[in-house]
Amino acid sequence: MLEINRIKAEKSELIERLKVRNFDATTIFNDLLTLDEKWRETKTELDKISAESNKIAKEIGMLFGQGKVEEANKAKDKTANLKEKSKTLTQQVNELANLITQKLYEIPNIPHPSVPAGNSDEDNEIVFEDAPKQNLPKNALPHWELAKTYNLIDFELGVKVTGAGFPFYIGKGARLQRALINFFLDEARDAGYKEIIPPFVVNEASGYGTGQLPDKEGQMYHCQVDDLYLIPTAEVPLTNMFRDVILKNEDFPIKITGYTPCFRREAGSYGKHVRGLNRLHQFDKVEIVRVEHPNDSYGVLDEMVAYVESLLKKLELPYRKLRLCGGDIGFTSALTYDLEVYSAAQERWLEVSSISNFETFQANRLKLRFKDENKKNRLAHTLNGSALALPRILASILENNQTEKGINIPKVLIPYTGFDKI
Template identity: 75%
Template sequence: MLEIARIRENKEAIIELLKVRNFDGAPLIEKILKADENWRSSKTKLENVLAESNGIAKQIGQLFREGKQVEANEAKAKGAALKEEEKVLNDEVGGFAKELQELLFEVPNVPHPSVPQGNSDEENEVIDTPDTLPEKKDFWLPHWELAKKYDLIDFELGVKVTGAGFPFYKGKGARLQRALINFFLDEARDAGYQEIIPPFVVNENSGYGTGQLPDKEGQMYHDAKDDLYLIPTAEVPLTNMYRDVLLKEKDFPIKLTGYTPCFRREAGSYGSHVRGLNRLHQFDKVELVRIEHPNNSYAVLDEMTAYVQGLLKKLGLPYRTLRLCGGDLGFTSALTYDLEVYSVGQDKWLEVSSISNFETFQANRLKLRFKDEQNKKQLAHTLNGSALALPRILATLLENNQSEDGIEIPEVLVPYTGFDKI
């Protein structure tokens, strides 16, 4: 959520930057500034009434002690009238505050100046790409056929027991999945991240804190009885650990990692691009979360991107790096890098990680602040990245390492799997 002070001071610049998202922010910004003006005006009136009411309360006792009954009763009547006015103004201030917050929730984050203009993922900027890609071989199969051939994943059984997008991992498929999770967690630990096992469900405040609500409400699984949401990513509980927290500068950097299953309704997703492991309703992911001093967050974004690239290199997967254009940028992000892995079985690029800097957008919702050297309170910056999401990593590992007589396991995973070939 953008800070209201920032909107007041940089109205035109914010409207211009939001155009990079193809978002016409001018009408909404005007509504926000009007609601802010109404809130501040009512708040000032309320403060004046309170001050006058407190002054009269002090006078009443003095007037009674001086025997001035008439004046005292007049003051009591005026005080009672002010109490009624105070009640009306309190409701008015609360109403304008609620209106202002609801309007602010509708404004996406302001893109970083480096975000390119564009309408869709087809206009994302490719920053680096492999010099060569594997040459297609006649025996190559897509991962869903490999999974069936070697009895690794059962998609049909998932449909029977739950529905589409909830596969069963079996035998060496399950062990390979677990090996990837442990490998990613150990790598994160060695890079200085603290491992957390968080809850897999969160309350509404947590959803608002990181920006899944109200923007992605329809994409989350919701238990209406207890008003809890299944998490779409570990980002939500990990970042919300610091909701309503006041940090000190010496607390930075804060580096967290966590493995969780993730749950997404993926409403409206149909077609060949969602086949097999390409898009699931339940999937496993290891997430990185950083809470940083504003001066360091963009250096940290580059560091996190390089770290995830390093994981892909260790797995031997051909990848490319993209800077998302305004039309493909997430609602809460100021700048996002996507990493995509080439799938030889499908002859296409598959996104496997998004690494984002949210600047103060989440921190403002979370009231996540720190005291600087002058003892002033500032909003921290939050970042997160997939390191990594399992489905498409597993899919490309199966496809890219297939031979005519099996699937080779990357060397770094053998200590985790206990086997080097399927």
């Protein structure tokens, strides 16, 4: 969520930068500034009325204390009018404040100057790209065929027990999955991230804190009886740990990681993009989260991207790095890098990681602040990234490493799987 003061101070510049997202903020900014003006006026008036009633109430108290009951009762008459006014003004102030936050919720984050303009994923900027692997056997299979052949994943069983998008991992498939989780967590720990196991279900306030609500309401599973949401990513509980927190300068850097299953309704997805492991309703992911001083956050973003790249290199997967364009970047993000691995048999790149700097966008909603050198509270910067999302990594490992005699496990994983071939 943007700060209204920032809109006031940098209006035209922000409008310009939001154009990169194809978001025309002119009207909403003007509305907001008018509303803010109105709110300010009403608030000041209300404060005056309150001050007056407080004063009278105090006087009455004093009169009673001195035993001047009659005078006190007379003073009471003066308050009726004030009370009435205060009531209507309070209502107006609340209404205006609600309208303002509602409007603020509609505005996406301001893109970083380096975000390229564009309308869709086709306009993303390719920063780096490996050559796809060429040495596949003649009739190379997509991972869903491999999963069936080697009995690693049972999609139909998932359909029977739960529904589409909820596969069963079986035998070596399950162990490979678990190996990846442990590998990712160990790597993260070595890189200085503290491991967290958060709740997999969160309340409404947390949904708002990281920005899943209200904009992505339909994407989360909602347990209505208890009004709780299944997490779509560990980002939600991990970042909300810092909701309503005031950090000290020396608390930085904050580096945490967590493995969680992720639940996504993926309403509206269809076709080859949901085939096999490409898009699931439940999947596993290790997430890294940072809370940082505003001065450091972009250096940290680069560091995070480099870290996730190092994982892909260790897994020996061909990958590419994209800087998302204005049309593809997430609502809450200021700058996002996507990492995609090559799926040899499908002959497409699959997104396995998305690493973003949210600057103060989440922090403002979270009220996540730190005391700066001058002991002023300032909003911190939050960042996160997948490190990594499992299914597509699994898909890519299966497809890229298939041979006529079976599937080779990447060297770094063998200590974790306990086998080197499927």
